[in-house]
Amino acid sequence: MVNMKIAFVGKGGSGKTTLSSLFIRHLAALGAPVIAVDADINQHLGPALGLDDEQAAELPAMGARLPLIKDYLRGSNPRIASADTMIKTTPPGEGSRLLRVRENNPVYDACARPVELDGGAVRLMVTGPFTEADLGVSCYHSKTGAVELCLNHLVDGRDEYVVVDMTAGSDSFASGMFTRFDMTFLVAEPTRKGVSVYRQYKEYARDFGVTLKVVGNKVQGQDDLDFLRAEVGDDLLVTVGHSDWVRAMEKGRPPRFDLLEEPNSAALQTLRSTADAAYAVRDWERYTRQMVHFHLKNAQSWGNAKTGADLAAQVDPAFVLRESVAAPA
Ligand SMILES: Nc1ncnc2c1ncn2[C@@H]1O[C@H](COP(=O)(O)OP(=O)(O)OP(=O)(O)O)[C@@H](O)[C@H]1O
Numbered sequence: 001m002v003n004m005k006i007a008f009v010g011k012g013g014s015g016k017t018t019l020s021s022l023f024i025r026h027l028a029a030l031g032a033p034v035i036a037v038d039a040d041i042n043q044h045l046g047p048a049l050g051l052d053d054e055q056a057a058e059l060p061a062m063g064a065r066l067p068l069i070k071d072y073l074r075g076s077n078p079r080i081a082s083a084d085t086m087i088k089t090t091p092p093g094e095g096s097r098l099l100r101v102r103e104n105n106p107v108y109d110a111c112a113r114p115v116e117l118d119g120g121a122v123r124l125m126v127t128g129p130f131t132e133a134d135l136g137v138s139c140y141h142s143k144t145g146a147v148e149l150c151l152n153h154l155v156d157g158r159d160e161y162v163v164v165d166m167t168a169g170s171d172s173f174a175s176g177m178f179t180r181f182d183m184t185f186l187v188a189e190p191t192r193k194g195v196s197v198y199r200q201y202k203e204y205a206r207d208f209g210v211t212l213k214v215v216g217n218k219v220q221g222q223d224d225l226d227f228l229r230a231e232v233g234d235d236l237l238v239t240v241g242h243s244d245w246v247r248a249m250e251k252g253r254p255p256r257f258d259l260l261e262e263p264n265s266a267a268l269q270t271l272r273s274t275a276d277a278a279y280a281v282r283d284w285e286r287y288t289r290q291m292v293h294f295h296l297k298n299a300q301s302w303g304n305a306k307t308g309a310d311l312a313a314q315v316d317p318a319f320v321l322r323e324s325v326a327a328p329a
């Protein structure tokens with residue numbers, strides 16, 4: 001196992017949350033440290049990980065704790081005068097505080113909650129419910145902005161995973177969010193709509209070296225499989241059929257995770273080995289360059305106007321986010 005930031009994206013209802021939650025359970029069962037992040041429009045990851053309604057409702061919303069997140073991450077970075085001038089793409093630099101998967105820190109204290117799964121606990125963080133305003137294009141208050149800031153300040157170490165359940169909507173393209181992952185799994189049902197979301201994502205991702213693989217979901221039989229193969233080609237990684245295990249969980253009677261249907265657990269293993277293999281092409285310099293690219297773009301299109309500051313000056317030209325800049329806690 002290696003360290004990985006993994007996103008599940010796709011059209012509404014395709015099964016992002018279901019497959020994210022199964023993948024998270026799979027990692028937890030292997031004993032891997034996992035941060036699970038719900039950045040989906042419909043906030044269902046908590047329940048999919050077994051929380052009841054009351055527990056899910058008590059999860060702290062990252063979107064409501066942005067000032068705390070910004071203040072912590074800013075640290076003593078002299079290029080960032082105040083949390084108010086920090087936007088979702090403000091990159092870390094000398095003096096910034098970085099996040100590690102395994103440590104405790106004020107951001108996790110405020111925003112993460114442990115969820116017990118078969119095999120171990122994971123940390124769950126949620127953006128909080130989306131409103132109409134969140135779905136606008138470049139908005140300053142974007143809920144996923146909190147996630148993007150955290151990802152841009154996160155140095156994941158060996159054998160650690162961050163799994164994000166998110167929508168494939170415009171929100172992730174307005175910023176650099178879609179470039180923040182070592183592996184993006186696009187969940188697609190064997191339908192024209194499912195496939196068209198894939199094409200659109202692929203188009204956006206093309207220029208940014210995003211590693212994208214399609215996970216077919218709710219695939220029933222050869223005709224479904226042929227359809228996805230024909231439409232998606234080699235990007236089709238694996239398919240998942242209807243799962244009675246998932247259905248039982250949705251009824252509030254989750255079976256033990258080791259009782260998941262064999263073909264579906266084989267699919268999860270394929271996801272993990274494929275994600276792990278993508279680690280070989282991780283490039284911290286490119287990762288940092290891309291966050292700067294999106295920051296400058298946001299600064300110019302709305303950030304400077306919104307904050308009244310020259311946000312390009314926040315970029316620390318010598319800084320590269322990487323494991324070695326963060327001494328183990
Ligand atoms: N492989 C599967 N087997 C059985 N049920 C499934 C499977 N995949 C998804 N479902 C069911 O389909 C519904 C939609 O799935 P899910 O909530 O994971 O999709 P989503 O893409 O996260 O949707 P949303 O856009 O609403 O967040 C859920 O009721 C889920 O339990």
Ligand SMILES: [Mg+2]
Pocket residue numbers: 016017018040042043044165
């Ligand atoms: Mg969902």
